[in-house]
Amino acid sequence: MEGRLRVELAGVRPRSCGVAFYSSVTGGWLDTGGLDADYWYRNLRQTVLFSDAVGAAVGAGGVAFVEVSAHPVLVPALQEIVDGVGGEFVVVGSLRRGDGGVDRLVRSAAEAFVCGVEVDWGRVLPAGRVVGLPTYPFQHQRYWASATNPRVADAAPRSRPADVAEEFWGAVERGDADALGVALGVGADTPLRELVPALSAWRRRRDQEAVIDRWCYQVTWRALPSRQGRAAPGRWMVVVPKGVATAQQIADRIADVLTGGGDRARVLELDAAAPDRPGWTMLLSSCIDGDTTGVVSLLAMNDEGVAGAGVRVGVGVMATAVLMQAVLDTGRALRVWALTQGAVGTGVGDPVQDPIQAQTWGAGRAMALELPSLWGGLIDLPMDATDRVITHDLAALLDGNHGEDQIALRSDGAYGRRLVRARRSGTAGEPGAWRPSGTVLITGGTGGLGAHVARWLAAHGAEHLVLVSRRGPDAAGVDRLTAELEQLGARVTIAGCDIADRTALAGLLTGLRTSGEVIRTVVHAAGVASYNLVKDLDPGEHTQVMAAKVEGAVLLDELLADTPLDAFVLFSSNAGVWGSATLSLYAAGNAFLDGFAEWRRARGRPATSVAWGAWAGAGMVEETGTGELLQRQGVREMDPDLAIAALVRAIEHDEQFLAVADIDWESFAPIFTTHRQSPLLGEIEDAREAIESLLTAGAAGKETTEFGDGLRSSDPEELFRAVSGLVRESVAAVLGFGSPDGPEAERNFRELGFDSLTAVQLRNRLNTATGLRLPAGVVFDHSNAAALARFVCAALAERVPAP
Helix, strand or coil: CHHHHHHHCCCCCCCCCCCCCECCCCCCECCHHHCCHHHHHHHHHCCCCHHHHHHHHHHCCCCEEECCCCCCCCHHHHHHHHHHHCCCCEEECCCECCECCHHHHHHHHHHHHHCCCCCCHHHCCCCCCCCCCCCCCCCCCCCCCCCCCHHHHHHCCCCCCCCCCHHHHHHHHHCCHHHHHHHHCCCCCCCHHHHHHHHHHHHHHHHHHHHHHHHEEEEEEEECCCCCCCCCCCEEEEEEECCCHHHHHHHHHHHHHHHHCCCEEEEEEECCCCCCHHHHHHHHHHHCCCCEEEEEECHHHHCCCHHHHCCCCCCHHHHHHHHHHHHHHHCCCCEEEEEEECCCCCECCECCCCHHHHHHHHHHHHHHHHCCCCEEEEEEECCCCCHHHHHHHHHHHCCCCCCCCEEEEECCEEEEEEEEECCCCCCCCCCCCCCCCCEEEEECCCCHHHHHHHHHHHHCCCCEEEEEECCHHHCCCHHHHHHHHHHCCCEEEEEECCCCCHHHHHHHHHHHHHCCCCEEEEEECCCCCCCECHHHCCCCHHHHHHHHHHHHHHHHHHHCCCCCCCEEEEEEECCCCCCCCCEHHHHHHHHHHHHHHHHHHCCCCCCEEEEECCECCCHHHHHHCCHHHHHHCCEECECHHHHHHHHHHHHHCCCCEEEECEECHHHHHHHHCCCCCCHHHCCCHHHHHHHHHHHHCCCCCCCCCHHHHHCCCCCHHHHHHHHHHHHHHHHHHHHCCCCCCCCCCCCEHHHHCCCHHHHHHHHHHHHHHHCCCCCCCHHHHCCEHHHHHHHHHHHHHCCCCCC
């Protein structure tokens, strides 16, 4: 190696520099003119003298250490070394793994700055602009400087990916005109007047790609620490679907394990195919005693895998919902853990085995948001659940003290579900590599999202578009859409068909084949939503809500099994990825689609599932008018053109699953975790920082405010009057009442219109005014202003020192 290295570095001519250089090769100061081939060989061959080099820098007066690297792996060692020296030192990193952009670097510089390090900000940040202040102080208007490109600036990530401009600047630095032409999409001899527009287009394209990068997420699974122990002590009810032998065997084994650990367990057999809320409530009530700890439900296991079940919406998800209703009706705060088998896949070699059971995972995420005090979590067992998995892992997880609520148990341990920012993976094709051809079938094709997809397909070469919807030619705007698509060069067929009806869909496909049409691409964008709290669900409505999504996808898979497809794309929703209150059944159907894509791929067929956030002017947001509410909750509407670009990227990169949403985590994460913490968001840095900021807000401030201090000597009646006034004023301010006399003190908060966002705002106002640190769920734990005032009074009274 020495000889090769000397040859390779023979052309290197090191020079002295004006910055002191301390070497881990020599252990001290070194003139950089000596960084020749021999030095770099010794750098590889000799023992690293890192501690000596740091010590030499300290001895020369160094007080600040910044590790400039892709990830701060040496910061702990640096800190340990300077701690041994004694004195005040600053040790910070620069970039971080998965966060390697300019924003991260500037933030690290800011960390150094607040520790006393001088930073030349003029080299980093542009000069600020003067913004006119409001002339009247009580108009409550926002005065933010307008971005040069508002759409991109609002959605762009805080840091652009490190490789966004690498292709361009690499060509510039090498003087490679051909490569630069490829990057810009122009010839090497392009004149300047044409080059400038090309540069502008390149910049816009890169900005848009950065926006899309920020929108894209995936789900991964992290190995959890091994847990030994027992479930929470007490009595457990293990609920099993009637007549399902596998579920019965697992239930009996769970009961044996719990009993063997000193607990009591009772197995209850319920008919999952005929859920009976009053009957189940009576049965549970008769079994509950003072020691009852919780419920383990195997009702989701009533459903067989898709491969053997044919076409149907699973009954297990509705049975689980009715079980939650029955537990709620008993009036007991029992935690319900829902068990599935093969409903999720944890990675390569462990794909989804039963996407029908995945429906319970989608609905369960909504149940966690709506009924946090009753929800334990979701645990998926492998199809060959061994005694070891049940004995050593499951029992320990049921204690609920680990904080995980979405768990996959496998033979090698437990895994926790995590949302992460997407990395471009799969069989990555070149941008523009996928071009639609032949006939493209779009279900939900006359709706908002389907129409956007159709326009892109028509503009990029699709020869024939078959737009399928229940209303078909009678759908609103069909004639205008047809004319637009034909103008773009595509033939258009509008078909009215219930895709959940096997006979109707088979007839449509047969007709296309008879006409000589060859379907090359399928986009399944059909679906309906139904807003309902879990406690209000009716057993009959789950089939209506999920039929188009679930049965439509299965029928398309079966009826096109012999048709070679370029792409099979499923449109799902992030309601199924992280949950959405009031949309449990909708979430269930979408979770099925995500699992079904994985199930289909495992059988060698193409499939891509894209879980969408809110589209501007299209989809559910447009149909339900929920855009403003979603915006307040941190879910921003996406530009349809960029959303389509994200879809195309997913297909070109052969993604199995991609979640696409424009999320303001600073707003969304605190609301999402109002009632219960969620490890799901733990690896999204923006979400984690928002949650940590909320938890620590006010911790460094005064213990009480002027309001709280003024109440220390109040008698109980005066205290209650003052706090009641504060609560009602705060309620009025949050809800926009003109006067604090507006909301009645006994009026239920939910009836007044409180949601998760306004509940957090009210809690924050009260914390600020009183100096208390009220829990996140305090507003919903105390149902009206009077009850909340009594709780705040009690908390303040505890702070008043005894006379």
